[in-house]
Amino acid sequence: EPEVTQTPSHQVTQMGQEVILRCVPISNHLYFYWYRQILGQKVEFLVSFYNNEISEKSEIFDDQFSVERPDGSNFTLKIRSTKLEDSAMYFCASSEAGVPGGSAQYFGPGTRLTVL
Amino acid sequence: GQSLEQPSEVTAVEGAIVQINCTYQTSGFYGLSWYQQHDGGAPTFLSYNALDGLEETGRFSSFLSRSDSYGYLLLQELQMKDSASYFCAVEAAGNKLTFGGGTRVLVKP
Secondary structure, X not given: XXXXXXXXXXXXXXXXXXXXXXXXXXXXXXXXXXXXXXXXOOEEEEEEEEOOEEEEEOOOOOXXXXXXXXXXXXXXXXXXXXOHHHOEEEEEEEEOOOOOOOOOOEEOOOEEEEEO | OOEXXXXXXXXXXXXOOEEEEEEEEOOOOOEEEEEEEOOOOOOEEEEEEOOOEEEEEOOEEEEEEOOOOXXXXXXXXXXXXXXXXXEEEEEEHHHEEEEOOOEEEEEEO
16 A cells, blocks of 8 residues: 655754655645644644745744755755754655645655754 | 534443544534544545535444534444544545544443
């Protein structure tokens, strides 16, 4: 069964450093997303991406964040200058279709980011 | 903006039925989704309702009333493996999912 994959599984970085989180969405999916989940809290939407551009972004997704689809398979989230409060699990997701079709979003296993 | 309310925790025994309610306030609404998340795992899609009524998928069913801004997830014939957190999520423009705080379901033998 196809699945979303993410690398690395765990990333430790120093405050102020740049990190790039990588994702390979399911191959026939067209919509891609990043979410984050601070330990013990709910999942929070960061950004959605379709046709090589951002569809929607949340207030969390400020100028420190950027997304890119550098080739036909990868989808990346870059945080330019990490802060302590960026420590969280970051989930990539993809879906075959967008709303209002209600296409299920398939989540990857996540990258745990720890900022020291 | 969006806000969702669901109970924080439910405990039940194997074989029982559990209903997790979700009420929402949203400025844009396409549908209500339900996701399961085991500790340390990723959210897994369970069901989606765009129209009023009941959707059944095996032991799990989901209901939506758009006029009441209310939905629920029904877990039947509970099994130990159903112990997990369950999130309702409103689907809105830009394919954005806004998640509720989650309901931790604990299944006891």
